[in-house]
Amino acid sequence: MAERNHIEIRDGLRSLYVRSRRTLDRILAPYGSSAARLSLMTYIAKNGGVRSAEIIKAFTLAPRTVTEAIDALETAGHVQRRSDPVDGRAKVISLTPAGAKLFRKLEPLWERFAEELLDALSGEERRQFATLLGKLNGRLEEIYAELEEAAALEAP
Amino acid sequence: MAERNHIEIRDGLRSLYVRSRRTLDRILAPYGSSAARLSLMTYIAKNGGVRSAEIIKAFTLAPRTVTEAIDALETAGHVQRRSDPVDGRAKVISLTPAGAKLFRKLEPLWERFAEELLDALSGEERRQFATLLGKLNGRLEEIYAELEEAAALEAP
DNA sequence: CAAGATTGAATGTTCAATCTTG
DNA sequence: CAAGATTGAACATTCAATCTTG
Numbered sequence: 640m641a642e643r644n645h646i647e648i649r650d651g652l653r654s655l656y657v658r659s660r661r662t663l664d665r666i667l668a669p670y671g672s673s674a675a676r677l678s679l680m681t682y683i684a685k686n687g688g689v690r691s692a693e694i695i696k697a698f699t700l701a702p703r704t705v706t707e708a709i710d711a712l713e714t715a716g717h718v719q720r721r722s723d724p725v726d727g728r729a730k731v732i733s734l735t736p737a738g739a740k741l742f743r744k745l746e747p748l749w750e751r752f753a754e755e756l757l758d759a760l761s762g763e764e765r766r767q768f769a770t771l772l773g774k775l776n777g778r779l780e781e782i783y784a785e786l787e788e789a790a791a792l793e794a795p
Numbered sequence: 796m797a798e799r800n801h802i803e804i805r806d807g808l809r810s811l812y813v814r815s816r817r818t819l820d821r822i823l824a825p826y827g828s829s830a831a832r833l834s835l836m837t838y839i840a841k842n843g844g845v846r847s848a849e850i851i852k853a854f855t856l857a858p859r860t861v862t863e864a865i866d867a868l869e870t871a872g873h874v875q876r877r878s879d880p881v882d883g884r885a886k887v888i889s890l891t892p893a894g895a896k897l898f899r900k901l902e903p904l905w906e907r908f909a910e911e912l913l914d915a916l917s918g919e920e921r922r923q924f925a926t927l928l929g930k931l932n933g934r935l936e937e938i939y940a941e942l943e944e945a946a947a948l949e950a951p
Numbered sequence: 952c953a954a955g956a957t958t959g960a961a962t963g964t965t966c967a968a969t970c971t972t973g
Numbered sequence: 974c975a976a977g978a979t980t981g982a983a984c985a986t987t988c989a990a991t992c993t994t995g
Contacts, residue, residue: 644921645909649834651928656812658855658935661965664984665942668966675985678805692955699814701987706957708985728955728994752938753801759934760927765800768927771920772807778915779814782908786821817987820962824988831963848977857965862979864963884972884977 663752671715672745679708680734680742681749683718688731690723717741819908827871828901835864836890836898837905839874844887846879873897 663674672680682697683689694705709732712718717738723729734742757765819830828836838853839845850861865888868874873894879885890898913921 644925645906645913647925648913648921648928649909651925651932652808652812652815653834654855654932655928655935656808657964658932658939659808662935662939662942664965673984678809690955691957695955699810700985702956703958703988704986710957711984723955726955726995730956750801753805755938756931756934757801757804759930764927764930765804767923768931769800769803769807771916771924771927772804772811774915774920775912775924776807776810776814778912779811779818782911783814783818786818813986820987829962846977847979851977856963858978859966859980860964866979867962879977882973882977886978 659756663749666748666752667745670741670745672741675708676712676717677742677745677749679705679712680717680738681746683732683734684739684742688721688733690729690731692729694732712738815912819905822904822908823901826897826901828897831864832868832873833898833901833905835861835868836873836894837902839888839890840895840898844877844889846885846887848885850888868894 660674663677667673667677678698679694682694686693691702691705691709694700695702698705709718709720713720716735718732719735720730720732723731760768816830819833823829823833834854835850838850842849847858847861847865850856851858854861865874865876869876872891874888875891876886876888879887916924
């Protein structure tokens with residue numbers, strides 16, 4: 640039965656995502672961080688000074704989400720916004736020294752959690768899983784594009 | 796490199812979950828529904844009168860989430876709460892006729908979306924994906940239990 | 952007008968606390 | 974006290990609108 644599979648996958652996916660995020664949030668909460676904030680800090684750490692718009696594209700998030708997240712990180716003193724000297728509209732976001740220090744402490748915690756979780760799979764299974772996620776994400780992109788197109792036709 | 800795999804899987808999982816929920820929300824919004832509400836209605840439809848506590852366990856959600864969701868469905872007239880005649884503490888939640896009607900309309904929309912998405916995988920790949928999700932969820936449960944244990948030791 | 956960033960209103964989620972009933 | 978349900982405060986997220994600058 641195809642439907643059995645649908646439900647199993649839907650529930651399995653939801654369960655895995657929601658609960659792994661929750662678990663990671665618990666691990667990071669004592670440091671005043673979270674899964675969302677750490678992934679953002681990771682992106683900034685790897686890419687140096689970045690713009691809000693760049694983060695929006697990289698994570699496929701709504702602008703609101705990113706502004707809010709940066710606000711929180713800035714209030715906590717982990718990142719700073721500076722006006723882009725070249726483009727007056729843009730702001731460049733970078734880690735503060737304190738943010739960089741915190742990142743170096745938290746990254747291993749995430750890495751340990753990921754390793755512990757993925758330990759449930761063999762190397763071959765991990766590759767399979769990554770491949771399947773990639774295929775589904777590709778298809779999702781197509782579906783999303785169709786929806787956008789349909790919406791554009793409705794409200795011209 | 797193991798780390799490459801970690802990041803690929805983390806980002807792929809996040810992307811798939813967040814964007815598929817977003818897409819489904821867009822599909823259901825015109826009917827005043829959403830992915831979260833429809834999955835709840837599905838559970839109620841399949842199980843008849845259910846308690847809040849039962850939903851909490853079935854979906855592994857926080858009590859707050861469920862009360863909030865039921866509130867929304869009740870306000871919309873899709874479900875009703877009735878006091879359990881046997882247990883004064885409990886309330887029994889069931890679909891209203893209008894809710895049942897809406898459910899019959901929306902379930903095929905979800906099913907179509909799931910089919911379109913999973914079309915990216917062969918039958919064998921779907922089974923693989925479901926199996927891998929199951930393995931990861933099992934491991935996650937262990938990690939979560941360890942965390943709970945550690946927390947219990949800290950604050951006795 | 953288009954692009955970058957922000958803000959307002961709403962939903963879904965967590966944790967922690969509270970109120971009622973067994 | 975334990976179990977069922979609710980509520981308060983906070984965070985992450987979406988859509989839609991707005992403000993500033995190119």
